[in-house]
Amino acid sequence: MTPEQAGAFLTIDLNKIADNWRKIQAKVGDKRQVAAVLKTDAYGLGAEKVGEALYRAGCRVFFTAYVFEGIALREVAPDADIYVLHGVLPHTELDFLKHNLIPVLSTPRQVVDWNHLGHKEDIVLPAALHVDTGMTRLGLTAGQIASLEKNPEQCKYLNVRLAVSHLACADNPDNKMSGEQLKKFEDACAVLRRILPDDFKESLSATDGYRLEDERFYRDIVRPGIALYDGAVSLEAKILQIQDVPAWQSIGYGATHVFMKKSRVATLGIGYGDGLPRNLSNKGYVLIAGHPAPIVGRISMDLTTVDVTDIDVEELQQSPTAEIFGNELPLKDVANIAGTIDYEVLTNLSKRFYRIYLD
Amino acid sequence: MTPEQAGAFLTIDLNKIADNWRKIQAKVGDKRQVAAVLKTDAYGLGAEKVGEALYRAGCRVFFTAYVFEGIALREVAPDADIYVLHGVLPHTELDFLKHNLIPVLSTPRQVVDWNHLGHKEDIVLPAALHVDTGMTRLGLTAGQIASLEKNPEQCKYLNVRLAVSHLACADNPDNKMSGEQLKKFEDACAVLRRILPDDFKESLSATDGYRLEDERFYRDIVRPGIALYDGAVSLEAKILQIQDVPAWQSIGYGATHVFMKKSRVATLGIGYGDGLPRNLSNKGYVLIAGHPAPIVGRISMDLTTVDVTDIDVEELQQSPTAEIFGNELPLKDVANIAGTIDYEVLTNLSKRFYRIYLD
Numbered sequence: 149m150t151p152e153q154a155g156a157f158l159t160i161d162l163n164k165i166a167d168n169w170r171k172i173q174a175k176v177g178d179k180r181q182v183a184a185v186l187k188t189d190a191y192g193l194g195a196e197k198v199g200e201a202l203y204r205a206g207c208r209v210f211f212t213a214y215v216f217e218g219i220a221l222r223e224v225a226p227d228a229d230i231y232v233l234h235g236v237l238p239h240t241e242l243d244f245l246k247h248n249l250i251p252v253l254s255t256p257r258q259v260v261d262w263n264h265l266g267h268k269e270d271i272v273l274p275a276a277l278h279v280d281t282g283m284t285r286l287g288l289t290a291g292q293i294a295s296l297e298k299n300p301e302q303c304k305y306l307n308v309r310l311a312v313s314h315l316a317c318a319d320n321p322d323n324k325m326s327g328e329q330l331k332k333f334e335d336a337c338a339v340l341r342r343i344l345p346d347d348f349k350e351s352l353s354a355t356d357g358y359r360l361e362d363e364r365f366y367r368d369i370v371r372p373g374i375a376l377y378d379g380a381v382s383l384e385a386k387i388l389q390i391q392d393v394p395a396w397q398s399i400g401y402g403a404t405h406v407f408m409k410k411s412r413v414a415t416l417g418i419g420y421g422d423g424l425p426r427n428l429s430n431k432g433y434v435l436i437a438g439h440p441a442p443i444v445g446r447i448s449m450d451l452t453t454v455d456v457t458d459i460d461v462e463e464l465q466q467s468p469t470a471e472i473f474g475n476e477l478p479l480k481d482v483a484n485i486a487g488t489i490d491y492e493v494l495t496n497l498s499k500r501f502y503r504i505y506l507d
Numbered sequence: 508m509t510p511e512q513a514g515a516f517l518t519i520d521l522n523k524i525a526d527n528w529r530k531i532q533a534k535v536g537d538k539r540q541v542a543a544v545l546k547t548d549a550y551g552l553g554a555e556k557v558g559e560a561l562y563r564a565g566c567r568v569f570f571t572a573y574v575f576e577g578i579a580l581r582e583v584a585p586d587a588d589i590y591v592l593h594g595v596l597p598h599t600e601l602d603f604l605k606h607n608l609i610p611v612l613s614t615p616r617q618v619v620d621w622n623h624l625g626h627k628e629d630i631v632l633p634a635a636l637h638v639d640t641g642m643t644r645l646g647l648t649a650g651q652i653a654s655l656e657k658n659p660e661q662c663k664y665l666n667v668r669l670a671v672s673h674l675a676c677a678d679n680p681d682n683k684m685s686g687e688q689l690k691k692f693e694d695a696c697a698v699l700r701r702i703l704p705d706d707f708k709e710s711l712s713a714t715d716g717y718r719l720e721d722e723r724f725y726r727d728i729v730r731p732g733i734a735l736y737d738g739a740v741s742l743e744a745k746i747l748q749i750q751d752v753p754a755w756q757s758i759g760y761g762a763t764h765v766f767m768k769k770s771r772v773a774t775l776g777i778g779y780g781d782g783l784p785r786n787l788s789n790k791g792y793v794l795i796a797g798h799p800a801p802i803v804g805r806i807s808m809d810l811t812t813v814d815v816t817d818i819d820v821e822e823l824q825q826s827p828t829a830e831i832f833g834n835e836l837p838l839k840d841v842a843n844i845a846g847t848i849d850y851e852v853l854t855n856l857s858k859r860f861y862r863i864y865l866d
Binding site for chain 2: 149150152153154155187188189191192213214215216233234235237238239240243254255280282283284285286289316317319325386388389391393397398399400401402403413415417419420421422423426427445448449450451453487488489491492495496498499500
């Protein structure tokens, strides 16, 4: 796809991403490591490009969800620690060994199987242990860790490098649950330190935990995801058509908007098929030459219509594109209007955009 | 990505898609053509695979939104008519000529420019004309067509093969707007037949227009999109972990669900980062061994948790996957619970699935 052929442009500022990473590193201090969570193709922004930029900035610890994401990342981060959060899915053991990826083991079964493989091959295998402190999603419970203590031979062939947990409510600094999870994590790590011969690191906080600005949550490794992208991403769509419409004309599927007066409409080369939430229909807005233009009518699969009646015609004609989100219109606000979170908007962004990586 | 590495499987039945196309062809009769709308990567299902299957079934007319989509489709449909709905974006003229793609011209400017190119190169260029009958999105208005009649030399170098319009409210058979749009379309075509030397075909109906089951809306070409996929797509996610949880345990981000009794939870290898609408959190359900398992807690980027307390343990252990949608749980119902339409769910489906094409 060429820029001329595209309907919209996604700009990803790799320098800004590296800067964000450096700022977090400066904040948590040299004793701690700042990892980068690059699962889901780096939240839709391109894991290899983002990974390469962060590796160049000095990042040496990465997290992915799946082993195939780890394999792709290994290409640009040859000597980094790459942890795979979903652990070892059946019959993927060799993928981990071949690409030197570290599984985050989540269940007693995974621990037994990974240890068994080490035993069989007579090697000590690197691993992380996922501790469930309240997400009830993945990870070993306190009870399962206690029974590990009774059967320490289950870890004999494991070199446990890291214990990982995840906070459920860290987006709200007043929520008591974060403190409770911290306590559970410390308890679990204390038990694990009795079983495991080698020293291991601890990681509890992703972006929201880091933003609590409380050192107790930083542990050894903080692992920001979305915090890496603050101010680094913008999306613009081409204006494909500008049209004057008479009063009482309706617009879009279901004719959900009717113009009360003679108006002017711009049609943009973006739709919900590109990941623009359909829920922004008749609610969201875009910016053209810095001026807000409300979305009118339902967003279509490939097109979005905006009311540009109040924008000066000359300014309009000099504007080839509209800002969907970016510096002037924060992604967070757009996600808010759509009734969701910036994470979901980002990860839904389509491959159909022409991508510009600033480097 | 191998099936072992994947968290979820998307199955696309190409035979069923071809069958759906044949059924529509049988319904509208041999005098008419049934096109296939394969924009947005065939609604996220893979335009080249779907295009190839439909070409083999006999489909010879395709619609895409962008010229790059047309270029990709040309590979599998060497002699088909491929119409590009967004028309000629600036500086993409040669892409159309090189790949023998037909632009659907939407604005007076596009008509003038395309005609000018024909004049300059002294060739007659194939084109379609987009007639706006009420979507107020793309297309020539009645007024613009009238001024075309006054300047017929603007079409001198065009071989207009097709006039296209699109119904806004055809999902509701009782809506009067469809009839009004039909009338406007007939009027516009009557004017165009006075200007244009060559015979051209007419197309007004996509899936919803076809489903009105009223021959007046069929014209010469019907162009189904989502109707091609009825019963042809299913999505399953792996069960990554099954966990017993005590009463009063909470789950997921924000701890939005609390278990009232001792329960059992399955964690699935799918999340909103894969396109599963986050809006299904605490509302949707999946099927495991045919039994419903409600989604509990917020859907995460990579994981979804479901309550499996009421499912027999043995059945549960024999089920490696959960059905997200498919034969037993229609996509339309899932979209409905999420507060959106099947089109948006389909087009958001991620590249992270392992795709199985039945052929």
